[in-house]
Amino acid sequence: MEPDTVAFAKSLHRASPAERVSLIRAGVSASRIPELAVAMRVSRERLLGMLNLPDASIRRQARQGVMLSMEQSERVIGLARLIGQVAVMVEDSGGPKDFDAARWIGEWLEQPVPALEGGRPADYMETLTGQALVSNLLIQSQGGVFA
DSSP: OHHHHHHHHHHHHHSOHHHHHHHHHHOOBTTHHHHHHHHHTOOHHHHHHHHTOOHHHHHHHHHHTOBOOHHHHHHHHHHHHHHHHHHHHHHHTTOOTTOOHHHHHHHHTTSOOGGGTTOOGGGGTTSHHHHHHHHHHHHHHHHTOOO
């Protein structure tokens, strides 16, 4: 399950914006939520809280095999894309082959970051602007630039 999640995440990171928009419009399966939680080693409840997604309706959608709304899909894709971004960054830098990008993101999102005035990246996952901010922090850390 986890390698599929990371492969999906890497494909999202490498996809063009138009490809991601198409996927968002089509909707992401609600079953991606528990897959992401397992891969990230966070509780399903914590992941739903990070993304500001309603627990009961997500459970129902997953049980019924229903796709998430565009807004919900966009938040899930944004988080998965961050996993893909880290996986690609580590690969491109010659990092270890067994690096677990999903687990790393799950842990890193909960750590206070000085560039966020001591806030945690997890607190920024519910909006696209927040996800972009976190993505830029990752890019800056790769380049050794700290804001």
